[in-house]
Amino acid sequence: MSDVKKFLYVNRRAPYGTIYALESLEVVLIGAAFEQDVSLAFLDDGVFQLTKGQNTDGIGVKNFSPTFRALGDYDVQKLFVERESLEERGLSEDDLIEVVYEDEDDDWEEKPAIRVISRAEMADAMADADVVLSF
Amino acid sequence: MAYEVNGQTVEHDEEGYITNLGDWTPELAEVIAKAEDIEMDDERWEVVNFLREYYDEYQIAPAVRVLIKSVKKTMGPEKGNNKYMYELFPYGPAKQACKIAGLPKPTGCV
Amino acid sequence: MSTLHTVNKSPFATQALVSCLNHAKAGDAVLMIEDGVYGGLGGTGLTEIMEEFGKNVSLYVLSPDLAARGLDPKRLIAGVEGVDYPGFVDLVAKHDRTQSWL
Numbered sequence: 141m142s143d144v145k146k147f148l149y150v151n152r153r154a155p156y157g158t159i160y161a162l163e164s165l166e167v168v169l170i171g172a173a174f175e176q177d178v179s180l181a182f183l184d185d186g187v188f189q190l191t192k193g194q195n196t197d198g199i200g201v202k203n204f205s206p207t208f209r210a211l212g213d214y215d216v217q218k219l220f221v222e223r224e225s226l227e228e229r230g231l232s233e234d235d236l237i238e239v240v241y242e243d244e245d246d247d248w249e250e251k252p253a254i255r256v257i258s259r260a261e262m263a264d265a266m267a268d269a270d271v272v273l274s275f
Numbered sequence: 276m277a278y279e280v281n282g283q284t285v286e287h288d289e290e291g292y293i294t295n296l297g298d299w300t301p302e303l304a305e306v307i308a309k310a311e312d313i314e315m316d317d318e319r320w321e322v323v324n325f326l327r328e329y330y331d332e333y334q335i336a337p338a339v340r341v342l343i344k345s346v347k348k349t350m351g352p353e354k355g356n357n358k359y360m361y362e363l364f365p366y367g368p369a370k371q372a373c374k375i376a377g378l379p380k381p382t383g384c385v
Numbered sequence: 386m387s388t389l390h391t392v393n394k395s396p397f398a399t400q401a402l403v404s405c406l407n408h409a410k411a412g413d414a415v416l417m418i419e420d421g422v423y424g425g426l427g428g429t430g431l432t433e434i435m436e437e438f439g440k441n442v443s444l445y446v447l448s449p450d451l452a453a454r455g456l457d458p459k460r461l462i463a464g465v466e467g468v469d470y471p472g473f474v475d476l477v478a479k480h481d482r483t484q485s486w487l
Binding site for chain 3: 153154155156157158184185188191192193194195196197198199201203205228229230235
């Protein structure tokens with residue numbers, strides 16, 4: 141188990157306006173095959189990636205927000221969302237999609253993967269990671 | 276490069292994945308399967324339909340590990356295992372079944 | 386003479402929107418597109434500034450970009466109007482020039 145590293149993918153960009161958000165998600169999905177401890181962080185405009193009700197029919201771009209809900213299948217169990225970033229943008233946890241994972245250690249019970257945390261806790265999560273990948 | 280179905284042509288890439296996901300029909304699936312040397316039966320259709328539903332819900336073709344885990348969850352362990360899935364699709368349950376299902380190559384497959 | 390200004394960057398990520406508003410003349414229009422649509426949201430740190438500028442310039446967001454981002458038009462600041470693609474064209478036609486804030 142000593143080979144397992146903590147990976148943190150830091151997402152700071154809004155979806156669709158640039159390619160960063162989609163690229164990050166693709167890298168997460170590919171990286172998940174390596175069975176490391178993977179967490180995602182959403183701060184600044186990155187919190188916009190997780191809003192409910194996205195409908196891209198009018199802009200001719202693929203809506204990738206449903207793919208976040210598959211992350212549980214890829215053993216990604218922690219999506220940290222910074223509370224201050226939400227508040228600065230007039231958003232709350234209720235505006236976000238639901239993402240669940242199944243807890244192996246608790247009879248495969250479904251648990252929420254999104255955890256809204258403070259800026260200070262986000263700083264701790266970053267400091268706690270072995271590898272930080274920024275998008 | 277293209278498949279031929281009922282006199283219609285359907286474009287595909289150099290690996291056989293169709294270019295426009297909207298072109299897929301069950302008849303096309305039979306044609307792709309034949310090109311892959313696979314005879315479609317109920318068991319294989321079950322997996323292909325499962326993949327299409329997975330894509331519809333999550334907008335991705337799952338990696339093979341995720342596919343087998345999800346099949347195990349919904350269809351039970353007698354189907355959600357490597358042996359069963361590779362018997363149905365010898366060149367990779369995710370890669371080959373996704374091709375037949377008209378989906379993109381699974382994310383993470385090289 | 387009036388100008389249609391377009392802004393396609395999030396106001397939380399760059400200064401483009403604020404700089405645009407600081408340079409817009411009374412009677413101009415500002416259309417927020419792509420990630421720029423976040424500038425039209427109510428209840429943010431920018432809402433008050435936007436409301437102030439909205440007294441002199443007309444503020445618009447491109448509705449398909451708003452929908453893509455899961456934002457209900459009800460979240461827009463009062464006075465910010467949604468337009469579709471033909472509406473975008475009408476705005477371009479109605480003003481003497483178009484200036485993009487990138």
